[in-house]
Amino acid sequence: MSAKPTTGKSLKNAAEVKAQLRPERELRKIVDTVLRLGKAAGIKETEVQVDEGIDALTRFANNAIHQHVAEHGLNVSIRTMVDGRTARVTTNRIDEDSLKAALEGSVSLAASQPNNPHLLPLLGKQKYRNVNRFIRATAALSAEERARAVKAACDLADRKGQVAAGIFASGQSQSILVNSRGLIAAYRQTQAEFSITMQQGSASSWAKANAADVRQFDTKALSQTASRKAEMAQNPVELTPGRYSVILEPAATLDLVGFLFYDFAATAVRDKRSCLADRMGKPLFGANISITDDVYHPEQLGPAFDGEGVPRQQVLLVDKGVPKNLVYSRRSAKEAGRKPTGHGFPLPNEHGEAPMNLVIGGGKTSLVEMIASTERGLLVTRLWYIREVDPYEKIMTGMTRDGLFLVEKGKITKAARNFRFNQSVLEMLRKVESLSHSHRASGEEAFEMVVPAMKVGEFHFSEVTKF
Amino acid sequence: MWDYCGHSLEVAQLRGATYADVRVMHMRQRDLTTKNGQVGTLGQCESIGLGIRVVANGAWGFASTDKMTREGVAACAAHAVAIARASALAKKENVHLAPEGVYVDSWQGPGKKDPFEIPLETQLELLLAADAAMRKVKGVTLSETDMQFRKIDTWFASSAGSKIHQRRTMSGCGIVATSFKGDGIQKRSYPNSFGGQHILGGYELIESLDLVGNAPRIGEEVVALHAAAQCPEKVGTVILGGSQLGLQIHESVGHPIELDRVLGQEANFAGTSFLTLDKLNNLKYAASNVNVVADAREIHGPGLGTFAYDDEGVPAQCIDVIKDGEFRGYLSNRETAHLVGLQRSGGTMRTEGWNRLPMIRMTNVSILPGTWAFEDLIADTDDGILMETNRSWSIDDRRYQFQFSTEIAWDIKGGKKARMLKNPSYSGITTEFWNSCDAVCDAEHWVLWGTPNCGKGQPMQTMGTGHGASPARFRDVRIGAAFSNE
Numbered sequence: 001m002s003a004k005p006t007t008g009k010s011l012k013n014a015a016e017v018k019a020q021l022r023p024e025r026e027l028r029k030i031v032d033t034v035l036r037l038g039k040a041a042g043i044k045e046t047e048v049q050v051d052e053g054i055d056a057l058t059r060f061a062n063n064a065i066h067q068h069v070a071e072h073g074l075n076v077s078i079r080t081m082v083d084g085r086t087a088r089v090t091t092n093r094i095d096e097d098s099l100k101a102a103l104e105g106s107v108s109l110a111a112s113q114p115n116n117p118h119l120l121p122l123l124g125k126q127k128y129r130n131v132n133r134f135i136r137a138t139a140a141l142s143a144e145e146r147a148r149a150v151k152a153a154c155d156l157a158d159r160k161g162q163v164a165a166g167i168f169a170s171g172q173s174q175s176i177l178v179n180s181r182g183l184i185a186a187y188r189q190t191q192a193e194f195s196i197t198m199q200q201g202s203a204s205s206w207a208k209a210n211a212a213d214v215r216q217f218d219t220k221a222l223s224q225t226a227s228r229k230a231e232m233a234q235n236p237v238e239l240t241p242g243r244y245s246v247i248l249e250p251a252a253t254l255d256l257v258g259f260l261f262y263d264f265a266a267t268a269v270r271d272k273r274s275c276l277a278d279r280m281g282k283p284l285f286g287a288n289i290s291i292t293d294d295v296y297h298p299e300q301l302g303p304a305f306d307g308e309g310v311p312r313q314q315v316l317l318v319d320k321g322v323p324k325n326l327v328y329s330r331r332s333a334k335e336a337g338r339k340p341t342g343h344g345f346p347l348p349n350e351h352g353e354a355p356m357n358l359v360i361g362g363g364k365t366s367l368v369e370m371i372a373s374t375e376r377g378l379l380v381t382r383l384w385y386i387r388e389v390d391p392y393e394k395i396m397t398g399m400t401r402d403g404l405f406l407v408e409k410g411k412i413t414k415a416a417r418n419f420r421f422n423q424s425v426l427e428m429l430r431k432v433e434s435l436s437h438s439h440r441a442s443g444e445e446a447f448e449m450v451v452p453a454m455k456v457g458e459f460h461f462s463e464v465t466k467f
Numbered sequence: 468m469w470d471y472c473g474h475s476l477e478v479a480q481l482r483g484a485t486y487a488d489v490r491v492m493h494m495r496q497r498d499l500t501t502k503n504g505q506v507g508t509l510g511q512c513e514s515i516g517l518g519i520r521v522v523a524n525g526a527w528g529f530a531s532t533d534k535m536t537r538e539g540v541a542a543c544a545a546h547a548v549a550i551a552r553a554s555a556l557a558k559k560e561n562v563h564l565a566p567e568g569v570y571v572d573s574w575q576g577p578g579k580k581d582p583f584e585i586p587l588e589t590q591l592e593l594l595l596a597a598d599a600a601m602r603k604v605k606g607v608t609l610s611e612t613d614m615q616f617r618k619i620d621t622w623f624a625s626s627a628g629s630k631i632h633q634r635r636t637m638s639g640c641g642i643v644a645t646s647f648k649g650d651g652i653q654k655r656s657y658p659n660s661f662g663g664q665h666i667l668g669g670y671e672l673i674e675s676l677d678l679v680g681n682a683p684r685i686g687e688e689v690v691a692l693h694a695a696a697q698c699p700e701k702v703g704t705v706i707l708g709g710s711q712l713g714l715q716i717h718e719s720v721g722h723p724i725e726l727d728r729v730l731g732q733e734a735n736f737a738g739t740s741f742l743t744l745d746k747l748n749n750l751k752y753a754a755s756n757v758n759v760v761a762d763a764r765e766i767h768g769p770g771l772g773t774f775a776y777d778d779e780g781v782p783a784q785c786i787d788v789i790k791d792g793e794f795r796g797y798l799s800n801r802e803t804a805h806l807v808g809l810q811r812s813g814g815t816m817r818t819e820g821w822n823r824l825p826m827i828r829m830t831n832v833s834i835l836p837g838t839w840a841f842e843d844l845i846a847d848t849d850d851g852i853l854m855e856t857n858r859s860w861s862i863d864d865r866r867y868q869f870q871f872s873t874e875i876a877w878d879i880k881g882g883k884k885a886r887m888l889k890n891p892s893y894s895g896i897t898t899e900f901w902n903s904c905d906a907v908c909d910a911e912h913w914v915l916w917g918t919p920n921c922g923k924g925q926p927m928q929t930m931g932t933g934h935g936a937s938p939a940r941f942r943d944v945r946i947g948a949a950f951s952n953e
Contacts, residue, residue: 056550057926061732064559068550069529069926071822073516090512092533105511112587113506114595143553151557165734167925197735204734271502272608272647350500350507350611384738387859389872389949390890392652397870397949399863401738420861420868420894422949444736462948463894465868466741 020139021052021174022074024186030094031178034078037100038180043107045081045122047179049346050074055171058146063154063164065147079347080106081122084115086348120330125182128304128311129296134172135213138190141170153196153223160227166196170214177309187303193442194219197402198230202467203415205229206382206402208251210442212301229381229403236415238464239406245377245433246459247370247407250441252380253454257360258446259386259396260425264293264317265343266332267352275394275426276323283321285429288363291318293327293343293355299440299450300357307346315341317355321430329353362452363435370434370455372410377455379405379412383421386445394425398445399465419461431457471540472624475519478544480626484521484551486564487544488625488779491517491535492821497583499590500613501598506591507611516821521547525561526554531822565804565811567781569628574775576635577765578669582616585670590614594640597678601644604686606693609645613662614638614673615919621778629780637771637931638672639665639919642682644689653889655689655874657681659710660857665917665931668769688875691887698876698891700947704851705893706844706940709908711873712834713916713934714857719897720752720759721832721932723866724788724796725815725923726803737923738864741897742794747807750794753901756837759789761798763814763830768915770933772830774817779825781814788832792902800827819928826924831915833935837907841938844906851879852946854891859949862897870894872949892949900941908937 027050038046052074059067076099077090087109091102146168157164174188192214197206207226209217248256260275268274276284294314295302304312308330315325328336329344329352343353371379381403389395400418407413436453468491479487493515500507517540518531528551532543582590594612601610617637624630641663643656658664658676666672707715723740727733742750753759760767763774763783774783779801787795797803799813816825845853854873862869876891877884915935922929 055926058554059925060557061734062559062730063557065526065554065557066732067529067824067826067925068527068554069531069824070546070550071518071531073514073531073533073822075512075514077512086509088510090510090514092514092516102513109509109511109587113509113591116505118505143550144556147553147556154557163731163734165731167735169926195735199731199734206735271645273645273652277647277652348507348509350502350505384864385861387861389859389892390652391654392647392650395949397859397861397872399861399868401864418863418868420863420870422870422951460952462951463868463870463945465863465865466896467863467865467867 021054021172024176027176030076031176033096034099034103035180037103038080043080043082045180047079047122049077049175049177051175053171053173056143057167057169058143058150059167060150060154061165063157065150068143076102078102078106080110081119082107082110084119085110085113086119088348118331122179122181123183123309126185126309126311128185131296131304133189133212133301135190138170138192138212138214139172141192141214146170149219152220156223156227157198162227162230163199164196167193168219169193175303177305183309185305185309189301191301194222196223196226198226200230200234203230203233203236204402205233208442210448211440232405233403233415236417238417241419241461241463243458243460245374246456247367247374247377247379248454248456249381250439250451250453251443252383253451254441254449255383255386255443255445256396256425257451258449259388261358262354264326265352265354266326266328266336269326270332273391275392280323284323284426285318285321286432287321288432288435289318289321289429290361292316292359293357294359295357297357297359297450302357306342306344308344310340310342310344312342315355327353327355356447359450360438360452362438365434365436367436367453370453371407371412374407374410377407378416379407382443389422395422396425397422417467418465420463420465421460422462423460428456428459433457468622469624469630471517471535472622474537475517475540475544476624476626478541479519479521479548482545482548484523484548486522486626487519488623489517489519490778490818490821491622493620494820495583495618497616499594500611501594502611503609504595504598504602514820517543518821518823519544519547520824521551522562523548523551524555526551526558527562528554529824562802564801567801567811570776570780571630572775573632576667576773577769578636580670581636582638582670583618593678597642597682600679600682601642601686604683604690606646606648606690607644607686608647611643614640623776623778623780625780631776631780633775635667635774636669637665637667638669639663639917640673640676640678642678642685644686646689646693648693651693653689653692655685656856657685659916660874662919665771665919666769667771667773692875692889695887695889697950698852698888698947700951702943702945704848704940704942705944705946706848706851706853706879706938708855709912709914709936709938710916711854711857711871712936712939714860714918715871716759716832716834716934716936717918717932718860718862719866719869720788721829724798725827726797726799726807727827729797730803736925741865741867744807746794748795751792751902752789752794752898753792754904755792756907757789757792757901757904758835759832760835761786761788761830761832767831768935770831770915771917771919771931772933777814777816778818779816781812784814786813798827798829817930819930823928828923828930829921829932831933831935833915834907836910836913836937839906839908841908841912844908844938844940845879845884846882848879848940849881852888852891853877853879853884854893867896869897870949890950892947894945894948900944903942903944904939905942906940908939912937
């Protein structure tokens, strides 16, 4: 490839990128080219997925923007099936020669492996529920608009003698999945996110929101929350590690309970790497715990189909403390004599499936009421660096971060130094004393889900850190 | 590719950029996995695009595109300048870059056998043989293997006149046996967990590791773990295997020395660092026998952090991080070098791909070999626990308090390796832990481990880093807290 020489005048006038997704017909044209090439090559089964994304992110620290980025990319992913074998090749080059090379590459990879008796033929045409998650206001958000919102957050920090760091991101994406058996599935969405950490001396606090519609959150309110809590987080006392009543704000609930998501995969249970192996149908959590996977929940994002094009189903995973159902890909469903639930990953893969839109049923207790009802406990803003210590008891370790507060006699009395926890999530969900309403929450360890704040008894903190 | 680089730089400058650098990257990747005797993932991907970073109105802007046409790269450059102007709405001071030379060069990383030229059948045959060998052991309930290969060509150009082409080929592989029995799940991995070993090099890595030969041992150990004694909870002596020490270095030395963290630029996500600027040359980080360097040069070895130039065109360097136990140096870039009294960048700016902004990343952050033979270290230990192969890792957002658990451990009693222990873990405070090191094994046991999955930045970037390490001994360490009920 080479670029032609050009003049200074034309360079200066070169058009700026106006971030816009391609019309769907352009994606269909790419797909049609691949299917035509596949047919001409005598390939019986071909699947094509085209993903396009436009993302921009304004990053700030020390009360100023220090990174500010934008990207626009498109990938074409081609899967072929040849004599009971399958493989995938992905490219971002969309000229016909490159698409042909990718198609041939997929056939070549597929042919190099042993026959797979479990491989299913491609899925035929399906019907999908309509989900509208493309919001023009989010797609239209400019670098300057993000920068102005960030400036307001930095100005607040300046006024308060605090130091702000965070991001304001916005993006739009689309996908189309088509195969040679007539399946066509398409999806578009927008996404916006604002996250802010306010630091005051050695103390800090944090707030974050994420939604399809940028108008659903208020960057000023989030900044004020983080600022107010950073002020509260001054002069933390060192408490003795041990078991405490904790009030987990929604982000803390999300990041901890979110680690359960893959345990509900039928493939993980079959492989006996899930904490639900040999535990399905038996009471495992408290009767106040119910969990559903529901991509159609109004606060969720994501397409109404899975990686093979199966329509996503709502699945009741935990009913009043009892694990009732798993999610299934086409293969794991066939092996279990069940129907696929629309949670499979693109093939080929070894993981099978997973619920990606968890909704944890909430209660009626507000965060304020949880605090008011606590004789002695800790309010947890956020958790950090959570990792699995024991996969079967689901013991997770991690740290509190950006605001740990001591609650005494129904009131927040002081800030506390951050703790390390080693806590079984199974045990924790047996000791949930109250729940708030559930809403879409955003953390850093798990993907966004709809979860409540939780008050939990006897949460286990094992060590304390220096701040 | 140079034409696209030059064209975008021209547009950026004509639009008002006072500095610009551009990377065109062509990235290829092959992923293979097996599970229980069946092929799992089998795929290749390829991506090519351009990313341009500019300074305009004294502020940064970055844009990227996969539209590799004259119009596409020009529009991308113009977009980057527009973003920089928006950034200037919320700036405190103008961007200042440390001076750097102009380089015109081409470099190819080490590697004997191009993994993309090895027949796929050969690669799968090896993985399936290792997979089968693990499952031959009764009690193994899940066997998994993987290989990953990457080849990245980067064409870097700057408005200062540098033009640098680099080709880096990376290879990695690993095997894992899992056993479920009644009330527990145990796991053993070889040669390391979470993807195995990864280097900057070719298929010769895979051939050197004898996956099939090690598979039965891994299977037998994972089954034996069910019957092993629980690792006790106590304060005592720990000997860490080399790969675990590599991860300990990554988390408790490599991340704290990143200057962007120290300066608060990661405060919202990856966190900050306890290594505030006043600690440079003023902190006893570790015991006197501990020497740690950040070395990106080829002479250090074929690590995932090895290159000739970083992604802002600065030559690879070796930096003393800990010298005879004293804290001596940070990881820096052209923008931050002057803050720690450096005349030039330490050369640690790296990007995941063409669509991401380069940022300060670890190169090869390695402990230098000590003097102990491993056998002598065991013989010299009257009462301790030998821990191998990471199972979980966690550290606070300022990098003080950490907890690691490993897949397996053995008691050391009277200078001899004794009974196997399950569910081992240890924890501590970074500087207290490193100051308790009283022995580091010699060069014969030193391996340049690859960590392929280091996450940092927003949007998140995954980067490969190298960590040379040999087994080492630490005294008075808290052991077993992960499974404590107290």
